[in-house]
Amino acid sequence: MLKYDDVAEKIEHYIHQNQLSAGTQLKNIDALIHQYQVSRSTIIKALNKLERKGTIYQTQGSGIFVRQPKKSDYFSFIESHGFTRDLNNMPSTTKILQLDIIKPDSQLCQELQCDPSEDIYFIKRLRYVDNQIHCVEQSYYRKKMIPYINTEIASGSIFTYIKEVFNINIGFSDKYFEVNVLNEELAEYLSLPVNSPALFVNETFYTTAGDIFDFSKICYHFENTQFFLQSNTK
Amino acid sequence: MLKYDDVAEKIEHYIHQNQLSAGTQLKNIDALIHQYQVSRSTIIKALNKLERKGTIYQTQGSGIFVRQPKKSDYFSFIESHGFTRDLNNMPSTTKILQLDIIKPDSQLCQELQCDPSEDIYFIKRLRYVDNQIHCVEQSYYRKKMIPYINTEIASGSIFTYIKEVFNINIGFSDKYFEVNVLNEELAEYLSLPVNSPALFVNETFYTTAGDIFDFSKICYHFENTQFFLQSNTK
């Protein structure tokens, strides 16, 4: 356990447990150093992590303050794939529509930066949150990197499975998105009329080593899905 | 000029100037320490900044590598308001539709966390990028904090104006968004048919001191606007 992660968790826990409201000032850095018995740099690293996460904000010369928490029922746009983790404790389920091994066409080769002869797992899933249709997801995993997936695995968190079984860690991702209307196929999956509006997201996932292992196309149900994103200038 | 910002800029400049492609390995930390004559911590801080920005990725035990740059013609979703800065050097213009001083209704009071008696600047703008309609923006600024705005100022970057004239710095923002269809009014502004799909974003902007100074509702033209977002697990 890293010290700065430990301190960050404890500070966050303290905020939640005491239900501190937005704008409440926390102790100053020297006090936190004394309280958690770590160096100044470690405290600062913990605070910066919480600041990027949106839990607090820091003002030079003034202090450290609690930031407004996000409204519930909104999905964090950054963590929307790492799904099962942080979803306001709402129950989520998954229905597998398709699971095949395919050969990639030229466009998919480019997205996955792979060879046309490589085997690719193609998984089409319908995802529900709180018993409402949330999205249709079409994912392409390189079999070279993820040797085995079955329907049982695909019904849960594929990312957790990949991490635990193959020790593959997600490092970063590129997300491209746009708004458009639903075609017949997607409309039927989402139980919406054809030409309903929808958010379409194309996301490429890289391991910590910088290798692409997954390309996913997600289409969200516009009535059941609102998003949230916190930004920082720091 | 902060040292780590200086180093980060120089490294980024080096990558762009030499047109290094994704996956290209950079020098190791010790070499960078020697090259830029700063401490290890400063180099690391510069690298972490570039990593969060999406310019590079670092792998423990392996090295520092160049990350894929975003496709052009996509808008960075995080910096979409601070508009004039980073827009692929595409020409952008603004048409003022309305500029009034109003009293906030109860909902706006809640969004701005202000008193019903406060004066609020209401600004409705149509924004063009590369001569195409990009979005309609309806912004509410607290006159208490931004005492004066006119149409000339609102035709440029209001954020730059606020920063330079009133020394108010944006610290962070909360962005809520969803997809829906256009009503008559917005459809006319965007020159699209009624019921066209659109992305609706509500964003609250805070100063570095944690005070709300702006609440904005933006509606994007779905055909002329695609977005981009880079994520990190770090």
Added chain:
DNA sequence: GAGTGGTCTAGACCACAAC
């Protein structure tokens, strides 16, 4: 085992905010 990034420390000094 050699090389590489990441953590952690103690302490000096700087920059900004509030009174």
Added chain:
DNA sequence: TTGTGGTCTAGACCACTCC
């Protein structure tokens, strides 16, 4: 002026990757 967060340093040691 005082208190606060932020920068920067030198150096020890840890953790991971790859040969």
